[in-house]
Amino acid sequence: MTAPRIDLPGAQSAGRRIAPPTLWDPVVRLTHWGIAASVLLNALVTGGGSLIHVSLGWLVMALLLMRLVWGALGPSEARFSAFPPNPLSALRHLRDMMRGSQRDYPSHNPAGAIMAYAFWATLAVVTLTGLVMTGGATPMQVASDKAAVASGDWSALIREGRDDAGESPLGEAAEEVHEVAANLLLLLAALHVAGVFVESRAMRRNLVAPMLLGERRK
Ligand code: HEM
Ligand code: HEM
Known part of the structure; x- marks a missing residue:
């Protein structure tokens, strides 16, 4: 069954119908999967502070x-502008979903929108604290370091910057905040994936397909 499509006044006058995209554009898909994969690798696989x-x-x-x-x-x-952060709308959406009377939105629904902004804010914290710990050294700077190339010990070089920063209260705080924010990202990811599957079921619409290769509308 296809979920109902609802016209909003503004969209009606513009001749557009309101429904989330059946295929997200390439930039949204590339950034989504690139960020998701990198976050999971950095939180669970790579060594903190290593070149990778x-x-x-x-x-x-x-x-x-x-x-x-x-x-x-x-x-x-x-x-x-298509998915403003609005906690009240998010709660209303969740309530409507439980009653089976949710409506359509032109982009992420209000609950998904809150999740997206929470991800982006936490990602900003994780990356900024990472920069503080490494003194802003780029991977290229690290890779062009002859001593590191000769020894192959990339992590030692990064750790040097980290330790320098770690001596200052700012560096130590950055390290603490970095780890807490990385764990928060994992928590958000678990909630996010659960949310995507619960919403897909409740709305009888596969939300993952438009983030991959698209969904044919019958
Ligand atoms: C993109 C998301 C990121 C995630 C999820 C992430 C996650 C983590 C985690 C979980 C640790 C602790 C690892 C451990 O102690 O074994 C860590 C450590 C570290 N991360 Fe990240 N990180 C991210 C981005 C960055 C960035 C952008 C930088 C630098 C530009 C960076 C630099 C570091 C450093 C230097 C450490 C070592 C801290 C220490 O052990 O004292 N990270 N990161
Ligand atoms: C750490 C891992 C992940 C992060 C950081 C993440 C982050 C995000 C963000 C920021 C958005 C908003 C997209 C935008 O507008 O650019 C989003 C949407 C979405 N994500 Fe993820 N995601 C992760 C993992 C996953 C996984 C594993 C799945 C597959 C089940 C998934 C499925 C989706 C879907 C279907 C949407 C669109 C939801 C909607 O229709 O409103 N995500 N995600």
Whole structure:
């Protein structure tokens, strides 16, 4: 069964119908999966402070920046204006969903929107504290260091910057906040994936397909 589509006044006058996209645009999909994979790898697999960890961290910064610019310049459903952060609307949406009377939205629903902003804010904290710990050294700076290349000990080089920063109260605070925020990201990810599956079931619409290769509307 296809979920009902609802026209909003503004959209009606513009001749558009309100429904979430059946396929998110390439920038949203690229940044979503790039960030998701890098976060999971950095939180669960790579060694904190290693070259691969810092490189993935920089990749996340680039993808996050790209997504935030896209939120201002991208297609209508990707814009911040299409999914404003509104906790009351989020609660109302969850209540409506439990009653089986939820409506359609042109982008993320209000609960999904809160989750997206929570992710982005936490990602900003994780990456900024990472930069403080490493003194802003880029992966290229690390890779071009002859001593590190000769020894192959990338993590030692990063750790040097980290330890210098770690001596200051700011560095120590950054380290603490970095780890707490990384754990928060994992918690959000678990809630997020559970939310996506619960919503997909409740709305009888596969939410994952539009984030992958698209969904055919019957
Ligand atoms: C993108 C998301 C990121 C996640 C999920 C993440 C996660 C983590 C976690 C869980 C640790 C603790 C690891 C351990 O102690 O074994 C850690 C440590 C560390 N991370 Fe990240 N990180 C991210 C990004 C970054 C970035 C962008 C940088 C630097 C530019 C960075 C630099 C460091 C450093 C230097 C440590 C070592 C801290 C210490 O053990 O004293 N991280 N990170
Ligand atoms: C650490 C891992 C993850 C992070 C940080 C993350 C983050 C996000 C963010 C920020 C958004 C908003 C997208 C945008 O507008 O650019 C989003 C949406 C979405 N994510 Fe994830 N995600 C993660 C893992 C996953 C996984 C494993 C799945 C698959 C089950 C998934 C499925 C989705 C879907 C379907 C949406 C769109 C929801 C909607 O229709 O409103 N995510 N995610």
